[in-house]
Amino acid sequence: MRRAGQGDAEAWRVLVGRYSRLLCAIARSYGLSGADVDDVVQTTWLRLVERLTLLRDPARAGAWLAVTARHESMATLRRAGRERPLKGAGPAVTGPHHVVFGRDLAAAVGAALETIPPRCRELLELFAGSPRLSYAEISAALEMPVGSVGPTRARCLTHLRRRLGGRA
Amino acid sequence: MNGPSDQELTVALRRAFPPVPERLVALGHAAFGWFEPAAALATLTSETIAAPAGVRGGGSRLLTFSGARVSVEIEVCGREIVGQLAPPSAAEVILRSPGGERGTRTDDAGSFALAGVPAGVVSLLFRLADASSVVTSWIRV
Numbered sequence: 001m002r003r004a005g006q007g008d009a010e011a012w013r014v015l016v017g018r019y020s021r022l023l024c025a026i027a028r029s030y031g032l033s034g035a036d037v038d039d040v041v042q043t044t045w046l047r048l049v050e051r052l053t054l055l056r057d058p059a060r061a062g063a064w065l066a067v068t069a070r071h072e073s074m075a076t077l078r079r080a081g082r083e084r085p086l087k088g089a090g091p092a093v094t095g096p097h098h099v100v101f102g103r104d105l106a107a108a109v110g111a112a113l114e115t116i117p118p119r120c121r122e123l124l125e126l127f128a129g130s131p132r133l134s135y136a137e138i139s140a141a142l143e144m145p146v147g148s149v150g151p152t153r154a155r156c157l158t159h160l161r162r163r164l165g166g167r168a
Numbered sequence: 169m170n171g172p173s174d175q176e177l178t179v180a181l182r183r184a185f186p187p188v189p190e191r192l193v194a195l196g197h198a199a200f201g202w203f204e205p206a207a208a209l210a211t212l213t214s215e216t217i218a219a220p221a222g223v224r225g226g227g228s229r230l231l232t233f234s235g236a237r238v239s240v241e242i243e244v245c246g247r248e249i250v251g252q253l254a255p256p257s258a259a260e261v262i263l264r265s266p267g268g269e270r271g272t273r274t275d276d277a278g279s280f281a282l283a284g285v286p287a288g289v290v291s292l293l294f295r296l297a298d299a300s301s302v303v304t305s306w307i308r309v
Contacts, residue, residue, distance in 0.1 A: 009200060016196035020188045023196075039308070041192050042266075043289060045199035046306040050291070053205050079308070105172055106183035113184055128181035129188075161171045 001058035016045070019062060021129045022141050023069045029122050030073035039076055044069045062137030070143070105164075112163035120156035127153060202264055204293060207301040210235030218243060233292075233304040240292065240302070244309050247285045253278035253294065260295040264303075285309055 003011035020041070027040040047068050048061075055064060113121050119142065126138050139146040172180065210233035218228045228245035242251035253259060256278030262271045267286040274280045274294075290309055294302045 004200070005205070007203065007205060012200040013197060016193060020193050020196055024188050024192055038192060038195060039289075042195040042199065043306060043308065045196045046202065046289060046291075049199045049203050050209055050303060050305055052203060054209065105176060105180040109177070109180040110184040124181055125185050128178070129185045157177065160177070164171055 001052070001055065001061045005052040005055075005058075015048075015061065018130065018132055019065050022062065022066060022126060022133065022137070025122050025125050025129075026066060026069040026141055027073050027076075029118065030070075030077060032073060032076060036076050036080070040069055040072045043072045047072075060136075062133060063140035066137065066141040069141075108164055109160065112160055115163050116156065116159045120152075120159055123149075123153055124156055124160070198266065202291065204301065204303050207293065207303040208235050208237065209305065210238060210240055210302055211305045212307065218245075231307065235302055237300075238294070238296070238302050240294070240304055242292070244285070244307075247287075248281065248283050249285050249292075249309075250281045251279065251292070253280070258297045262293040262295070263290055264293055265290045 001011075001015060004015060023041045023044050024037060027037040032040060044065060048055075048065060055061070113124070123138065123142055126133055126141060133141075135146050135149045139149050142149075144152060171177075212231060213234040214230075214232045216230045218230045228243050231242050231244065233240045233242075238257070239254050240251055241254070242249050249263070251261075253274055256276070257274070258276070259274045259278075260271060261274060261280045261282070262269055263282050263285065265286050265288060267288065270282060270284070272280050272282055287309060289306045291306045292304045296302065
């Protein structure tokens with residue numbers, strides 16, 4: 001972030017590559033989709049650009065982006081006059097589960113992800129899709145204490161394994 | 169152990185989540201084009217609805233941006249922005265938006281007007297007579 005603040009476009013591209021999924025996942029966690037997600041992601045990056053030379057602690061870029069994306073998601077919801085729909089609206093559990101292996105596994109995992117709590121899905125998405133995010137950044141993105149990230153991930157994987165029909 | 173191994177599950181999870189749409193990544197890249205390292209930031213400090221929405225749904229918004237040396241008040245009404253720089257000073261005013269830039273100048277009293285403001289995110293850039301510059305934080309209009 002310091003290099004981007006000195007005008008280094010390549011450093012900026014690294015930031016975008018690293019945090020785009022985080023911003024996208026946060027916007028979707030507020031029940032936003034389509035153009036609303038675009039709005040949140042765009043505004044969040046613009047907010048970082050306007051403060052690039054002011055932010056004191058470049059190591060906390062991810063946490064700052066996460067907090068800003070949450071703020072912008074709520075602003076988008078307010079603008080649209082909608083309620084936050086996701087809280088407590090867990091998806092229905094689906095039918096019998098099978099033991100699956102090999103190339104069918106990704107599809108089965110995709111289906112199983114639809115049946116676990118949304119927060120678990122978000123956490124697993126951040127781990128899977130942004131492997132370079134630190135626990136501190138994931139903790140900021142999901143608003144959970146940093147010490148809970150590891151145990152929660154383990155619990156979510158157990159959830160997922162149960163849905164897949166394997167033993168935890 | 170009937171289920172997949174940890175490694176199999178990790179690989180499957182990576183495949184299960186679709187890549188971030190290229191469109192969204194492009195929005196991130198484009199944002200850097202508006203980097204103005206020399207400009208002082210005036211942040212949004214208040215926003216009020218100036219008039220109730222009329223039959224055409226067009227209430228106007230009053231927004232105040234405050235910076236270290238300069239503050240800006242604007243009224244957004246439909247696709248028009250009228251504004252006032254404080255303290256009053258001569259400045260070039262540039263409306264920045266993903267749809268392109270448009271410009272005007274403040275009058276002697278520091279006020280300005282812009283028409284045809286595109287919907288979406290916009291920010292104002294002021295180039296002052298003393299060669300310093302100020303940007304407002306981005307707002308959605």
